[in-house]
Amino acid sequence: SYVLTQPRSVSVALGQTATITCGGENIGVRSLHWYQQKPGQAPILVIFRDNNRPSGIPERFSGSNSGNTGTLTISRAQAGDDGDYYCQVWQSGFGVFGAGTKLTVL
């Protein structure tokens, strides 16, 4: 089965740029999606199909996907960006999630 690998945690200073990676074999040929989840809340979609933002998601959120690594980038990090971030792809009709990365804004 397909496996997505994320760092367990990432820290970023307030106002700086956070980068969260998602590794997978040839992930660049798949559509990669990213979700943010805060404690006690359901996940929300923040990036879809590699580099697209849903309405309401700030321009500070961006994504890329190539080779064996997909990346979520959060520019000018704010305290409200704290939370868990999950990458996700589809393998036929099966959803595959990464284990999640806890982002801490210092």
Added chain:
Amino acid sequence: EVQLVESGGHLVQPGGSLRLSCAASGFAFHEFAIYWVRQTPGQGLEWVSGVSWNSGSMEYADSVKGRFTISRDNAKNSLYLRMDNLRTEDSAFYYCAKPQLAYVWGNSPLDSWGLGTLVTVSS
């Protein structure tokens, strides 16, 4: 506004059964595949099962295959998950999630999620 409201979760003994429901509103339910995703408290997301818009396709994670059955009733705008032979490791919040695109099986981001219903399997 899209709304997904899960219900049916509660405490059940190992080996027991449960049926979860998800009531959908605010979109053309019959046009969309729909999925169950679970999360053990403090842990990550795990895709559980999905059903296509016309129930023609269904998929299950290996961890639940043969024990869980997904179904939907388009007339009632509802999704169900029948859970049999429950194990302690099935304890989790269960979310239903809607894909962004209609008439697409897999390969669409999940743009709406319910708040989840908690299943606890314990003796």
